[in-house]
Amino acid sequence: MRVLLFTGKGGVGKTTVAAATAIRCAESGRRTIVVSTDPAHSLADAMDRHLDGTPRQLSEGLWGQQLDSTERLEEVWGEVQEYMVSLFDWAGLAAVEAEELAVLPGLDELFALSDINTLASSGQYDVVVVDCAPTAETIRLLSLPDVLTWYMERVFPVERRLVRLFRPVVSRVTSMPVAGDGVFDAAMRLYERLGGVRDLLSDGERTSIRLVVNPEKMVIAEAKRTATYLSLFGYHVDAVVANRLLPEAVADPWFKAWKAAHADHLASIEESFAPLPVLRAELAPEELVGRALLSDFANDLYGECDPAALMHSGPAIRVEADGGERVLVVPLPFVDRDDLEIGRREDELLVRVGPYRRAVTLPDSLRRRQVTAATITDGALQIRFQRGTE
Ligand SMILES: Nc1ncnc2c1ncn2[C@@H]1O[C@H](COP(=O)(O)OP(=O)(O)OP(=O)(O)O)[C@@H](O)[C@H]1O
Numbered sequence: 001m002r003v004l005l006f007t008g009k010g011g012v013g014k015t016t017v018a019a020a021t022a023i024r025c026a027e028s029g030r031r032t033i034v035v036s037t038d039p040a041h042s043l044a045d046a047m048d049r050h051l052d053g054t055p056r057q058l059s060e061g062l063w064g065q066q067l068d069s070t071e072r073l074e075e076v077w078g079e080v081q082e083y084m085v086s087l088f089d090w091a092g093l094a095a096v097e098a099e100e101l102a103v104l105p106g107l108d109e110l111f112a113l114s115d116i117n118t119l120a121s122s123g124q125y126d127v128v129v130v131d132c133a134p135t136a137e138t139i140r141l142l143s144l145p146d147v148l149t150w151y152m153e154r155v156f157p158v159e160r161r162l163v164r165l166f167r168p169v170v171s172r173v174t175s176m177p178v179a180g181d182g183v184f185d186a187a188m189r190l191y192e193r194l195g196g197v198r199d200l201l202s203d204g205e206r207t208s209i210r211l212v213v214n215p216e217k218m219v220i221a222e223a224k225r226t227a228t229y230l231s232l233f234g235y236h237v238d239a240v241v242a243n244r245l246l247p248e249a250v251a252d253p254w255f256k257a258w259k260a261a262h263a264d265h266l267a268s269i270e271e272s273f274a275p276l277p278v279l280r281a282e283l284a285p286e287e288l289v290g291r292a293l294l295s296d297f298a299n300d301l302y303g304e305c306d307p308a309a310l311m312h313s314g315p316a317i318r319v320e321a322d323g324g325e326r327v328l329v330v331p332l333p334f335v336d337r338d339d340l341e342i343g344r345r346e347d348e349l350l351v352r353v354g355p356y357r358r359a360v361t362l363p364d365s366l367r368r369r370q371v372t373a374a375t376i377t378d379g380a381l382q383i384r385f386q387r388g389t390e
């Protein structure tokens, strides 16, 4: 079972590449489903077929689905929402405002993620191809399980105990609505669903992320930042797709400078992302809509390669021994020292890169050691811990 996610800057060709990849996987005899987390219905447009919230068969061995989680959101989260509405209502907010506030931002996306997990573990598909929204949203989406896990592990167990203890008292002295067990159960159910998602998506053997770029400076710069952030959260990129390269056949002198620029940018993509493989796709003479065109496009893109294969397996976060000292190595390709902040809080290491922050829980072997140095070497943050005293 393989999950392939395609992301990149807006408009670079994510949907096209995801759809083409799925078609090629199905043609090679794998049961494949292509899904979109992007509320804009472009996947259906590219496939030229109607897609909705349930998997629809598009051709032999190929299914498509638009991930829309509003219904399940109600089902699992309805009780929490009701409680929050009553709480906000009690606090004096107008009913409309309370209803709006009770929908936590990002929650619907979390459900889209757990849907990917459900599809992947259903046993019905060999490949799940995910057409993601542009990078910023994708990274936010992929960082959600981490944030939620952190929150649930630290805050929820405590809160639950407190509420159990205080509920009788609180109810007697104030009219403030108190969360019932159902609220906590709903939160726990969501948390459990998401535990599996994080495991699935951060397992490099099962899940690969592919970065789609165009031969343009700003697009490449964003792809590098994306690679850094994905790595921070432990996700694995296994290939870069360079899309919309001007074909050799274009001989018109008007395009001369464009062709030279594309060649330069392609060289810089290959150099900076090495050892990741760079798959190439040319600018097609027409918009890529429908199965036949996408299938040809996929053949050019992958050539003899198996699109579902793991194309590169990069280093993961790990602890290395150096004599009696230990070094925690966090791969962070392209990271800029000025964008990086590190802090320690008890058994956690807090790493902030640009706008994203991750709390890395330290393994037992490091918990009681002091940090002595931190460097960026070979595209990785290396944090040195002093000799153990035990
Ligand atoms: N190599 C190509 N040659 C010609 N047209 C292309 C190529 N790649 C993509 N397109 C066209 O460019 C348009 C945008 O592509 P697509 O929707 O795949 O981009 P996207 O990255 O998914 O965009 P968004 O960020 O809006 O989701 C589509 O009309 C698609 O057919």
Ligand SMILES: [Mg+2]
Pocket: 014, 015, 016, 038, 042, 043, 131, 132
């Ligand atoms: Mg798209």
